[in-house]
Amino acid sequence: MAIRNIRTYGDSCLTKECKPVKEMNRKLEVLIEDMLDTMYDANGVGLAAPQVGILKQVVVIDISADGDSPIVLINPEIIEMDGEQTGEEGCLSVPGKSGVVTRPNYVKVKALDENMEEVIYEGTELLARAFCHEIDHLHGIVYVSKAEGGIHDVARGDE
16 A cells, blocks of 8 residues: 555654554555555564554564564453563664563463454564564553663664
């Protein structure tokens, strides 16, 4: 559909609580399609609606190498977590930077899919990190506030 502008760190949209989605409509369908296009265009593994200026609880994630396994989460909530992983994390809204963040190594998420049907996803490692990172965005939290020792520049291609 369309590539949307990604809001960058410092934009007030990234610090606001997002509203739950009440119903699926054409506007929301277009948002989801645009978010996927935008995420793939930026070579990201996840994108939350506030990153494109929309304060709705919508997240898209795709950790597959070939970009053919998109996950759409509407009104997601983490219902279970276990373990711990610490590693480098970046964000499309904080281009050229990364920081070390500790997240759960296992996460179970309950959400609605694009058909407004309840789905449950379980993820470990990168998927668990992506679930936590993107759901944080829906609550106005950018990973920078969780980075241990702050953020630093990354070499091009390492993002």
